[in-house]
Amino acid sequence: MSAAFALPEIGIGSMYDTLTPDKQSISKRIYNTGTSTAFVRIDLLEVNIDKSGKVKEAPVKEIAGNSLQKDRLIVTPLRMIIPPGGFQAARFMWPGDRSVEKYYRVRFVPVLPKTDDGFGLNNKEVDEYRKKALNAGLNVLSGYGTLVIVLPTKPVFNTQIESSSPAGIKVTNKGTATIVLENIRNCTSSGTGCNSATRLFILPGKTKVVDKQKGRSTLFTLIEGENQKKLRF
Incomplete structure (x- = not known):
């Protein structure tokens, strides 16, 4: 690997997060312990578990414009640029009904940026980063996911x-x-x-x-x- 370009390495702390009844939102720090800038895409999936215990994960569509969809988890931002040795906070929000428990998978995926993919880089910046990364043999980066549990408003523990x-x-x-x-x-x-x-x-x-x-x-x-x-x- 090129000495001039080292891998970004992200860390997310705990692998699960809980929205307790007294909270409508929580924040989570995403760290970059590597020595190059991390461009991180955030993917949101709803987790459905049937009576037999079979798990299905389905992507949640991004909110268009200023519309507010209450009965879903809202994650912001969906793109992160994290400098070496730095961190950025993601916020998980649930504004809707909490009569039953809900489950979501939030994935933090380091990527090679492209033009017009939400990171705000121009063509020159994209080309320079991708060239350095590819010359260093960087094709796939390790991402991490957290399970977000949205507890009901009045949970009963028994x-x-x-x-x-x-x-x-x-x-x-x-x-x-x-x-x-x-x-x-x-x-x-x-x-x-x-x-x-x-x-x-x-x-x-x-x-x-x-x-x-x-x-x-x-x-x-x-x-x-x-x-x-x-x-x-």
Whole structure:
């Protein structure tokens, strides 16, 4: 790779974000830890999950003109130019009905800019950047996505945990909002020697089983909205 042009490298922090009932909008910082400018396109997809648990993601059309569509997630801006070592904030807004929970995938994708693609570069600037990037062997950049959960206005949290079975810990969500099992790990009785931590999302009406290991403790943090509880079994 050319020493004169290094890759932009973006980071988005947490891989999921939650719009709690008291908030109509939240912001998320997107960082560029690389040594060249990052041109980032933001893609928005609605996530639909049927009764069998099958997930479908469908692109959400950009809002035309000044029209306001209330029953959808609004993300701004849809294009970012992030300097090396800098960051820019994206804002997620939900102005519509919140009687039921909604899910969206927001992807942050570094791209090679083109003329008239929303980045505001002229032909000369586009040609210079693309030439440097392609000479350095830059064709595909890694993007990242976050899951945005829009909680209902009055979420009900009713989590039931059955830990008596040696096969695993059964966690059932009988509420109306998604719960999260964060930092799931199996550890020795002293709390050391833990395996790699994982995370589970449990949608309303769904059940997940957390594995047990003989002679070891299972630890995780139960997150219900803004409330967190550390559990050990």
